Amino acid sequence: MSKDSFFRDDNSSSMGLLSLLNNEIETNEYQVSENTNQVKKDPTWWIAVVLSFAGLFFGVAIANTQRQQPIVEQNRENLRKSITKSIDNLNITTQNLSSINNEIAQVKSLTPGLDFHGLNQKSETDLQIISGLSSVQGFGYEIELNDAIKTDSLDIDKLDLARIYDSDVQLLVNALWASGAESIAINNRRLTSTSAIRSAGDAILVNYQPLLPPYKIAAIGGRSIKEDIYQNADFQDLQFVVKTYGLSFKMSEFKEITMQATGVSLPDMQGIKVGSRS
Amino acid sequence: MIPVIGLLIGVLVGVVIDPTVPLWMQPYLPIAVIAALDAVFGAIRASLEDVFDDKIFISSFASNVLIAAVIVFLGDQLGVGTQLSTGVVVVLAMRIFANAAAIRRNLFNRQ
Numbered sequence: 001m002s003k004d005s006f007f008r009d010d011n012s013s014s015m016g017l018l019s020l021l022n023n024e025i026e027t028n029e030y031q032v033s034e035n036t037n038q039v040k041k042d043p044t045w046w047i048a049v050v051l052s053f054a055g056l057f058f059g060v061a062i063a064n065t066q067r068q069q070p071i072v073e074q075n076r077e078n079l080r081k082s083i084t085k086s087i088d089n090l091n092i093t094t095q096n097l098s099s100i101n102n103e104i105a106q107v108k109s110l111t112p113g114l115d116f117h118g119l120n121q122k123s124e125t126d127l128q129i130i131s132g133l134s135s136v137q138g139f140g141y142e143i144e145l146n147d148a149i150k151t152d153s154l155d156i157d158k159l160d161l162a163r164i165y166d167s168d169v170q171l172l173v174n175a176l177w178a179s180g181a182e183s184i185a186i187n188n189r190r191l192t193s194t195s196a197i198r199s200a201g202d203a204i205l206v207n208y209q210p211l212l213p214p215y216k217i218a219a220i221g222g223r224s225i226k227e228d229i230y231q232n233a234d235f236q237d238l239q240f241v242v243k244t245y246g247l248s249f250k251m252s253e254f255k256e257i258t259m260q261a262t263g264v265s266l267p268d269m270q271g272i273k274v275g276s277r278s
Numbered sequence: 279m280i281p282v283i284g285l286l287i288g289v290l291v292g293v294v295i296d297p298t299v300p301l302w303m304q305p306y307l308p309i310a311v312i313a314a315l316d317a318v319f320g321a322i323r324a325s326l327e328d329v330f331d332d333k334i335f336i337s338s339f340a341s342n343v344l345i346a347a348v349i350v351f352l353g354d355q356l357g358v359g360t361q362l363s364t365g366v367v368v369v370l371a372m373r374i375f376a377n378a379a380a381i382r383r384n385l386f387n388r389q
Contacts, residue, residue, distance in 0.1 A: 048284035054314030055285040059292020
């Protein structure tokens, strides 16, 4: 092993590549070979020449970077504006779609006997609520989840774990569905049968839109939710996480919660028929 | 002192003239800087060990810059230019650190 080695002798496979790299890198190639009797020459001027070239390249790189800086900043600003504009357009379109879905639901409810791909009105109404195509209002609960408050007693190792993760929200939402919730919204974003609760870095995404804590999970349903949820395994797991890491958990009762229809478009039902079990 | 003056002159010339580097040439600039630094540290080490030879120095420097540029060029053509540039920079940087360590040891031993 070379005397200039950065690494200790280690024959384990994990260090094999690094050791090989370190051993094989030839650092003395600028020296005269041992078997020749060449006269020693002063390297000062050579070093000066090479350093001048290095300085020239470095200076050119600095000048180029500085020249391009305003262009890069401008491009970044344009991209930021474009994203903001697209999000605004998306929000407006979602609102429009939501109100249209509401209107369709109202028209259908006022038209008795209207056939919807072989479903009766009751099933269709239930389907619309689950898929978020119609607005819902009624008695419900709101659960507020928040990261742990940073205190001196909180172990630093646990600090990163003492916040709400997407898996915690998933546990709570699954527990609510299982306990009879008819409709659920997280920070006013209605969940449907196709909703996704994911994470990207530190942020939690619901329907691919980032949310900020505190997470207010509203559920419309009967009083049985509160009774049944404590028996639910997912909810018990969440309770364990809340207790272990000192997360904030608050459950409140509301006489009336209103959830608007979502901007989810109707799937193309062309050619799809509801069949009967054989 | 002369090498430092050379370095400063080089930086000043580069900043003042501010030539427009073609887009295709930009990935080669950092590689050239690192290769030059590698050559300088190698030369200082060889000089301290009294084994410096100018012909070997110049030919090694030229061939290292050329090989590094060819690797980056090939990487660009194959669509993995960034990865190969990183590889070249890692290898040259390791040589720089190894030479710097040898220079440091040499200077301490002289005292």
